[in-house]
Structures are given as C-alpha cells and as structure tokens.
Amino acid sequence: MLPMSALPTAVQCARFYNEEKSMKETEKSVSNMQQGPDNKTMTGAEALLLSLIEEGVDTIFGYPGGTIMPVYDKLLDYSDRLHHILARHEQGAAHAAQAYAMVTGRTGVCFATSGPGATNLVTGIANAYLDSIPMVFITAQVVSGLIGTDAFQETDILGISMPVTKWNAQVKKPEEIPGVLARAFYIARSGRPGPVLVDIAKDAQVDSLEFSYRRCTYIRSYNPVKPLNMRDIQSAAVLINHAEKPLILAGHGVILAGAVDELKEFAEKTGIPVAVTLLGIPAFDHSHRLFAGMVGMHGNYAPNVLTNSADLIIAIGMRFDDRVTGNLKKYAPEARIIHIEIDKAEINKNVRVDLEVNNDAREVLTALLPLVNEKTMQAWIREFRILDHVENEKVIRPETVPGEGELRMGEVVKAVSDMTPDDTVVVTDVGQQQMAVARYFNFSGKNSLVTSGGMGTMGFGLPAALGAATGSEGRTVVAFIGDGGMQMTMQELGTIMQYRIPVKIIILNNSFLGMVRQWQEMFFNKRYASTELVNPDFVTLASAYRIPALSVSDRSKLGPAVKTMLETDGPFLLEAKVSREANILPMVEPGASVADVTLIYEQKS
C-alpha cells in the first residue's frame, strides 16, 4: 500500500496536499527551533498557539470571553503567524471555520469561551459532524478547581458535545496541552474526518510547562487506515465487468479522499454513468457525457428513476441518507450494491449491500482501475438522455428560461453560474435556494460547494461564505441565501465588513420560509402556518454595514446586476425578489420510491 505522500497529486487533490506541504514546512522550521539545548518554558496558552502552528494552522475563527482571555492575550504576540477572524456569534465562527476547512482541505480551527460560548458552538459542531469535516474546536473552561461546581459560565461541554464529536477531551494541566492537541488533529483529519473538541481549564492556560511537540501518527485503539483487501477489489471488478446497467453514486467521500480525478478516470474507462449526492456535486463535471445528475428528494429525474432499473450500484463515499434513498423498501430492487466506504459503521446501516469495500475511495478506485474492462454503454446512457429530455422540457427550461412572469430562483442561479469562472466557490444556505443551486448551477468539476448536507442548518450560508472566502483567495465566492436563513445569522455581515471579505451574497427573497411553505402547500392543505416573513429592506441593511447592494425583481435587470456584483471589488449583496410561491421540483415525496417522481405538482382539489 502506498503512503499518502507517494500518491499522485491532481488539480482537485492539490488542495488536500497543501496541508501536508505546509506541515512539512513547519516540521522543518520546528526542527530548527528545536536545535536549542532545552525545551522552552511557556504558559499553556502559548503552548496551545505553538501547537496549532506545528499543525500547520494559520487561520482561526472565534470569539473571546472570560475564561479564554489568556489565549487571546497570547494571540496578539503571534498575530504574524496566526490570523484570527472575530465572528459576531460563536455559531458563525463555527460555520466559517467549517467552510474554511471545506475549501482548503485543511483542518478548521475555532475558539470559544466557556459556558454560552461553548454551547453556541453546538450547532456548528453537529453540522461538521454530520458532513465529516475535519475541525478542532477549542473551548475554554473555568479553573479546574471549580469544574463541577456550577461556577459562573461553566457548562459541561464535554458531555454536551459527546454525541456530535468524533472525539473530545478536557485539559486541566498545562503539560497535557501539546499531547492532546496532537491527538486532536490526528483524529480530526484521519479516516472519516470529523470535528473534535478540546476543553482547556483556565489555570492550564495560565500555568507553565516545558514545551515540546510531537505529531501524533498512531493511536492503538484507532485504525483509520486499513490495508486494501484485494479479494474485495477483485470481487468488485467482477461485478462491474459483468454489469449491463451499472450506476455510480458518488458522495462527499470522493472529495474528502481527493479522488475526483480517479473517479473521472474510472468512469471514463468503464463507461458507467455518474450520479452524485448533494455533497458529492463538485466531484464531477456536470457537462461530462457520463454525468447523470443528482440523486435524492429534489434530484434529477433520470438518476432517481433509473436507480430502480440499474443492475449494479457502485456507491462511493456516501451513506445512503434517507433523502437520497426515499422509501428503502422500494430502493434499487434490481441492483446488486457495492459500497466503497471508509467508515465501516455506514456499511449495511441503511441499505443492505452485496459487497462492502471498507476503505478510502481513492485507494480503492486506484486499485480497481486496472482490473475493470473498457466499455461504452450507449443504450444505457440513452435511457438517461431520454428522461433528461423530459425533465428539461417540464421542469428545467421553465425554471431557468421562463421568459415571462416573476423571477425564478433557477434563472438567478443560472445567470450567476453563466457569468462566474469554472473554479468559483459556491456557498448555499438551506432550503429552496440550496436545491435551486444544486440543480441549476453548472458545476465544472473544479468548483467547491460549501453547503450544509446532513444537518440542513438554516443560517449556515452567510458565516460559511465568509469562511470560504477567507480560505480561497483569488477565487470568486458566491453565496446563495434565502431571506429566512439570512436573518438567522445576519450579524455576520459585521465580520464581512470588518475584514472586507469579498463574498458575493445573493439573497433569493420570496418572503417565505420557502421549503416549509412548499411542504405546507403539498402536504398540509396549503395552510401557511408561520412561514410568511415580513422582511427588512436588505439593501438598506447592507448599506448599514457599508456593503454595496442592489435589488432586482425585473428580468431585464438581472444580468446587469449580476455583472455589477461580480465586477465590484470586495463584498456585495444582491437581492433577487423571486416568485413567492414557486416550488422546487421534481420531488420524491416523503415515503415514495425514488422511481416515483413528481415532475409537475398540481394542487389537489
């Protein structure tokens, strides 16, 4: 088996290597530092910051408070090496750090104080946990002697965060800091990545230790890298070579493993169509002849319907979420299923599989490639194109090129997509705009998509946008946010203003909590309970933060407005007033089979 550093690099993978590269550089600088005869004596707070530097961290998102003050005080001394972004709420800091991790492939780092600071992180931690993002959360804790006494601003954040972290630990003595941090980073980024939390008592930040740092590469009870099982690979190749109607389902794991190029090579050799999950969207070029579309509740018509005609499903780095599978009893009845997945606990969790390949997506695809036959599957691909045509006529064209009537979300997304470069970073909030972006943004395979998948966290978009932009200098960052989600974390406009973060915010305003309204229309007799919003004037709001803004509701002004937005340096807010009661279609209704797709919704009378 090849070690990580010996594997080939590629455009999409490159970002995952930045971290390794910067690690090597720090290793060098550290070994220079360590040429002195003695380890340096310093406070726990300083040791924490040096540990972060050792791990290649240069950007931190956070919010100070009482118990974390010793760390922030030291941060001033390291401001040349550690850039701190002050959010306006700890939740915002958490989402921003996650987005930063998603676009850079590095481990996101977020600071918060004890008590409310720590509890405000919880949504952000859970969001990162469900979407497998490598993150290290540092929370401060009251002095160790007071832990457990209900001291001022004390909460049991270890207990609270336990179900939503990959690992967590509390530090009460300064000398534990380097070791615990080394473990935290190793666990966060290895195997199936995820968030970890380290809770540091205030006295451990203030007291002194002799600092020396060793990176963690092994924990006996934790084995993230497994040797490839060649029997499984060979069995997979046999199944693949004999399949007549195979379908690849590519998920987030392809991106996390840096296997985008390997996926493309594998698909092109075997001629197998590639469908993606929401988080798998940037893993494949949407203009590619083998691209089949997104699967799931608001996915494309062809890959959903043909899931149930396929004779083989090759699921790569995905976990058969209920939003992907619809009714499990009616899911893929004709197909054998190969599940390539790094997390063994995900295999056979929702869908019974015929062959499990429990390993990293890139390792597996690389090993599979020489064993699979070269093929073209014209008849099978044609089945997709026929259904694509139906979806295009009934849904996509009316949504993206409506010609008349009110503005549609789809046409706004398409306008932005058409006018932005191939490597644009696309951020979304959660709800109708998220689905509109997933469906109508033309992803090139070079984009990043920063969205909240598993948790579906409204309010994720704006803080994520600023985090993504911080980590992707030189790339255009566009964020599509609904009027509801915008108002959940709107305070982060302050952060964008303070650091002049060049995000292009597009508010798709329908004056409704659109997705909930759509469900009320479809499943609750159109009883709009608490979904209509009376909104502020978003342009005036932006101007309060000195962010240039425009509002459009007129189709003819859309293109010029998008152009102005993209040509303006720094942040920009574009409000598009879209049709109030439009629905996202097609839809696999809750409880329905993926083959039972609603293309056009007609109000039942």
Added chain:
Amino acid sequence: MTQEYTISLFTENNIGILSRITLILTRRQINIESITASASAVSGVQMLTMVVRTTPDLVDKVARQIEKLVDVIKVFVHTSSEIICQEIALYKVTTKGLMSGSMIGDIVRKHHARILEVTPEYIVVEKSGTRPEITELLSVLEPCGLLQFVSSGRVAITRQVKELNAYLREMDEAEKSRSREAEIYN
C-alpha cells in the same frame, strides 16, 4: 425477533468512554440489562461486558458504531451459546428463619453456595452461577426471611480461539510496517 446478546468490548482506560458507548445504545432505545467493567488481561485495557436484548440487525449496527469510537479497541457480540458466563449474588437472610429446621446445610450444598458470615441476627450467603441458578436460590431463600439480595452484572469469557492480545499485536505490527513504508517512500 429480539434476542439476548452479550457485547464484550475492550477499551482504553479513558474517562468518558462509557458515556459514549451508552449514548449509542440509548439513541437506538436499547436497554442495558447488565453492565460490568473490569481490567482485562492486558494492562491499561478495560473490559466491558454488557447484556442487551435487541434484534440481530440492530446489534450488528450498534457494535460497528461502538467499535468506531476512538478509544474502543475491539467489540465482540455473542449469543448465549458462544460464551461462558457467570454472575455472582449475595443473599442476607435472618438467622432465625434459616436455622429453623436446620435446612441451611442442605441449601448451601444443593446450590453450590457458600456462607460468608454468620451473626446471631443474619447469615450472608454467596452464590456464583448463571442467572437462572441465582434466581432459583433466591426463591428458596425468600420464605426464610430474606433481608437483602444483590447480584452482579454478567462476566463472560468467549469461546473464540483468537485472544485480544493477538489483535493488539496485529495492530502494532501493521503500524510498524506502515511507518517503514512511509520511510521508504519519503
């Protein structure tokens, strides 16, 4: 169909690991019927033995989720036939009740129990065995004036051949060969 399973697992001796394990079970509404924690044959490694009632499908899923925890080394799931298990029980009975008719000797012999302490007021009897054996002795002693009854969780030894030590050795060796490879490629 639900069935009784003994989940035995080996963990690093770290604070909080028991919480993480029970969280996985409570999320699925699986009740822990008994739980025992003890040191294992390997120093620094804790052994947990839990008895749960659930379906074969679910026990497999939670076992995988437990094994995924960073501090868990290995998880084994066994049905009753695959293990040798024992519990220990203590019974405190009034001396007056037990001495009448001098049945004490018979009871102790018949149930392979033993007497730990005798005072004018009470006698403490100890019995180790399976749950039905312990319950049986309980039903015998109850009419004699039972003052207290307590029993442990299950401790179990597996019938499998491969021991934990072998797994630990494999893990360490795999790690060594990995770092050797890394050196070669670097």
